[in-house]
Amino acid sequence: MRIPYAPSGPAEPTPENLAIYDRIRERRNPRPLIPLDLALLHNPNIADGYNTLMGAIRTHSSFPFALAELAICYVAVLNSAVYEWTAHAPIALKAGAKRAVLEAVLNRTWRGTTDHVAVSVDEEMVLEFTEQSTKNIRVEEELMERLKARWTDRQVMELTMTVGGYNMVSRFLVALDVTESNGKTMEMPVEQ
Template identity: 50%
Template structure:
């Protein structure tokens, strides 16, 4: 565990974009953050593409962890960017699924960000309390009468699907088929890709303690 003060600054060489990321923290991530400026000419366009997706926000610690390998960071940026902006699944369902993944995988940063986005998208706060508190629905478990708790029937279906994909991976036929009552085949693929992608995100964040969030309490629903 490394304890030191660090200052992170990114200035893109594109004159149209001049973004600065500056922070001071006692960091304990399991590897140091990558350089905040491109290490060579080949990495310059990658840094610029990631900065462009984040704009007007600065780069985040996740970016600076991935940028140890700019090619990996570039692929990640493209994939997650498509998941975020090029899918047709309603934001309420997408952010609910991501928030549930964060709870199951104990990804504090993922919960704090995406639970707030779920509320902004229209998920009821009582529903988010259910997302946070309800018991895991494993493969083979009977589908009960959980409807309510601030969630619609569609949201419950997504929650169950997310649970089984995240813990155990295999999904009951009935749980998968339930999605087709309100999602097209394309949207089922998009939702599945979203759940898979954000399981990847949460596992990366937690394993390396990116952003130094491990062990910190997740925000309460009333704080979102």
């Protein structure tokens, strides 16, 4: 990492900082704090806000989980965020994303049907939205209309926040080289 990781306990153990560390540990439970947490904990208040936002995106969204994870994985690919890919590709598969589609996302060959990979209409919309939002910022009106015809306003907002939130994460991970993953190869998770 380009700066040292923060300690796994607060440098200033005020009641407020201790509570922040506890909230982050609670969200990660049963795992310990991860390198991303230790990068963010240089400022406990920012880490706390991040934890709240990303926890809500991950656990309080009505948008289909497998599609959200597919979007997160594509953000990782588009932004060369190896750590983000490594963390979320297995989650996407466990959530029900098809291995062949995830591999097509990794190889950027998901458009249309190639090599016997059939990307569903929903997957294609989510991937196109993710690409437009990540690369262009502005999303074409025609695509927004299709998203709104398919999902509720709440779900369109949740997809938008998921893509935006994980763009923030990937930019943080890559800029600071959290886990020293920059330059490593993104690989498909091992089949289980």
